[in-house]
Amino acid sequence: MGSALLSQWVNGDESITVVDPMATDLPDSVKLVRDRGEIASESFDCIIAAVKPQLIDEVLPDYAENLAKGGYVLSIAAGYSAPRLSKLMGDAPVVRTMPNLPAAIGRGVSGLCPGPHATDDHMKHAEAFMSRAGTTIAVDSEEKLDRVTAVAGSGPGYVFEIARAYAEAAMAQGFSEDDARDMVLGTIGGAIAMASEPGAASLEDLRNSVTSKGGTTAAGLNALNGDNGLSDRLHATLQAAYDRAVELR
Numbered sequence: 001m002g003s004a005l006l007s008q009w010v011n012g013d014e015s016i017t018v019v020d021p022m023a024t025d026l027p028d029s030v031k032l033v034r035d036r037g038e039i040a041s042e043s044f045d046c047i048i049a050a051v052k053p054q055l056i057d058e059v060l061p062d063y064a065e066n067l068a069k070g071g072y073v074l075s076i077a078a079g080y081s082a083p084r085l086s087k088l089m090g091d092a093p094v095v096r097t098m099p100n101l102p103a104a105i106g107r108g109v110s111g112l113c114p115g116p117h118a119t120d121d122h123m124k125h126a127e128a129f130m131s132r133a134g135t136t137i138a139v140d141s142e143e144k145l146d147r148v149t150a151v152a153g154s155g156p157g158y159v160f161e162i163a164r165a166y167a168e169a170a171m172a173q174g175f176s177e178d179d180a181r182d183m184v185l186g187t188i189g190g191a192i193a194m195a196s197e198p199g200a201a202s203l204e205d206l207r208n209s210v211t212s213k214g215g216t217t218a219a220g221l222n223a224l225n226g227d228n229g230l231s232d233r234l235h236a237t238l239q240a241a242y243d244r245a246v247e248l249r
């Protein structure tokens with residue numbers, strides 16, 4: 001996720017240093033170091049926690065010394081709570097954000113939430129920084145940010161899986177893999193673009209506008225969600241992701 005964001009963050013004038021023992025193919029303007037020891041005496045206005053949540057306890061404490069006075073820590077980690085991170089880094093100011101993968105093409109959706117000691121200026125900076133990678137939504141509690149995680153952070157995974165299963169079903173109708181993918185992504189992309197037009201009708205009305213009484217769409221929709229199975233499954237999907245975020249706190 002860090003490299004997806006980085007591809008958009010470089011469209012600014014900050015100097016960015018990445019510490020990653022394994023990173024490859026970073027943008028030219030970024031300084032890459034393999035070990036924190038190489039930047040031990042440097043200080044930074046913003047330190048971004050972009051390792052897996054399970055690695056934060058082990059990796060982040062050393063970086064407390066690298067935070068400039070007045071700076072803050074921006075965490076993209078799912079679940080891991082801001083008070084826990086702040087404490088881990090010597091009571092540093094923390095802002096949590098939850099981006100999603102389309103940030104890689106500037107079409108991400110990122111939630112943001114202030115943590116301990118975060119000032120309005122830290123939040124303003126974090127929002128401006130994250131908005132380079134798409135839209136932002138500020139929330140006022142970590143509980144809400146964990147719900148943003150369930151809806152939007154993990155969301156591209158659900159969408160890719162739905163598209164994959166849709167394409168698989170198209171192949172079962174006799175289409176080649178390429179044709180199935182083109183048709184499914186074209187259909188999803190066109191429908192989403194139409195629903196995203198300014199002044200577009202509600203999602204329910206848009207669905208109804210495709211659905212002739214006694215027609216093919218009605219038959220398909222009845223099989224898809226006539227028993228509320230799809231709705232129930234999506235509720236369970238978001239709840240499971242949220243519950244996991246809570247476990248990672």
Ligand SMILES: NC(=O)C1=CN([C@@H]2O[C@H](COP(=O)(O)OP(=O)(O)OC[C@H]3O[C@@H](n4cnc5c(N)ncnc54)[C@H](O)[C@@H]3O)[C@@H](O)[C@H]2O)C=CC1
Pocket residue numbers: 001002019020021022023050051052053055059076077078098099100101153154
């Ligand atoms: N993948 C996604 O769509 C999203 C991920 N996130 C969050 O982003 C964070 C990273 O997740 P992914 O990008 O999926 O994982 P990843 O495994 O792709 O990236 C983690 C990076 O951390 C680096 N790393 C490992 N040990 C390190 C160390 N000691 N010091 C510095 N760097 C180290 C790895 O080399 C790797 O480049 C997680 O906290 C996750 O919750 C948040 C939103 C969406």
Ligand SMILES: O=C(O)[C@@H]1CCC=N1
Pocket residue numbers: 078149153154
């Ligand atoms: O699966 C995960 O834990 C991360 C956080 C949100 C999306 N990917």
